[in-house]
Amino acid sequence: MDHNERQRRLFIFLTFVLSCLAVALLSAAVGTDYWIFSRLKDLSSDGERGGALNNETARAARQVYLRNRPGGLIHFGLFHGFVRHNRGLGDRQAELQTVCDVYCAHVMIVDPENPSLHLSVPSMVHNVSDSGEGTYRDLSYTELCGLISVQEPNAVLSDIHMFNYSLWAATVFFVSAAIVCGIVSAIFSLLNTTYTPVAVINGIAGIYLWNSIGIFCSLLCIFMWIGLYYSTFQYNVLPAELLYPIPKFSTCGLTELGYSFWLCLVALLLYATNIILLTVKDLTMRRATVKNIVPAHNENMFMY
Template identity: 30%
Template sequence: MEPKKKNAMAVTLVFGILGVSLLIASFATDHWVKSSPVLKRSTQSPANETDGSATKYTGNITFGLFRGYRVLDYGIGPRPQDINVVCSGSDGVCAWSNSSDPAKRADYMKRIVKFVDNVKTNGTVKDLIDYGLFNFGLWVSTIVMLALGIVWGLVSLGFTAFNVVGKPIETITGPAGLYLWNGLAGTFSLLGALLYVGLFTKDLATNVLPKDDVDIGWDSNDRTQLDYSFFFVVGAVLSFFVSNIILVVSGQKLSCSYNRAAEKELDNGMILY
């Protein structure tokens, strides 16, 4: 392989490592969404509510794909809590639980299932969002797409390294394969990002609080946005597609350039035999 093309291949290896690392970081960090809810109704001074000037207590919530952390101030000081995703696949909904007790989580899930069954008969999708629920299908699809992005990214890294130090004799192991693996990694990562944007727009942007907090007066509507863990995925998508652009600019062809060398090695082997 020409030095220029080999150097370009090494650069794509760096971008591939960056892409996979960013996807793994997006799973490992719990900052996909951040929210700053407010308590619009003072539970400490109900008399103040008559003139519409009730004290607004604030909170901070951050969470990832599986867990998160929140701090709410009810007027008696910040109250920190860990939160975790709980889901009912059969009902197609997930929610955030702020309890570390398995028994309380199970009880919360029973309440969710009962509420969902009631909404199916008498309610609307808005009722589900107000209850603090979000779509199970979009959530699990996001995770699957990102996991596939990591898998294909690792495959791309392996074959890129092989192209840098070795001489592939099959088309799929040469530059043509790298276009494919990078393309698959970038495509699945992009799908994961788009699915999560759909989940955020449809459910999370409106409410990230359980029903009990909403009933007290907490509100997160228009106070929630995507955080840096999500943008790790965006960076990974760009890394994979930049890798393919570098291959194109460097003149890497879709066909493997080592076929003649492979045939020569086979011929020599047959002559020696």
């Protein structure tokens, strides 16, 4: 095996390693519950802070209580999550489960050993009771976020505990497709490391193709989740149990994209790195081929 062939196989083997790493990162993103992370702001404390307290000692004790009283936190992934909140009676925590029908929503699981014990899914997703009336009232932007909207002072956030099913399903589909592309790309890279396939599509062109599709799927997955973030999650990520009839907590303006989401971006960059490596390999091999074809100056002679 000459130097050029060893170099070619080294570049291809690197694409195999990066493809495996991309698959691992995307699988970790699907399996972890940190696509969204937020702390809980205690709205009831803000309202009670304005009450009149005549006794200075009571007022000081109340301020210490409010200052040390944690609101809680919430984080979730594509299918599961976790919420911890405190209403003044100690920490309460629960697991979250994503349920979807026409829309999607997070429901708090009462018993982790029996995930079916949660709120009624039909009323949660359709926002309709047995009588045909709405189960959850609309919340104003001011009521939920504690701010007055300059452009729309009476803006209403309807069904803010639910989020778009199409965007969620598209996110799940494209992240799954990106994983499949990474697996196929790794197989193609391993085959091309051991031998040179006869069919063009099974060779370097196939590695180019599957990494390009992996980039496309990862990018769409990122766009779908960002769409969910800006349409719903930036205003609220709390389940209905913590919002109705009166919201005790708020996550408006506190929500962040978690590390599980950023793993998808890293996987996209790994797929792009594979294409860069293949391009560098092709350029290096082309230069070596041209160098071998062009004769040296002292070899310009004719044989008769």
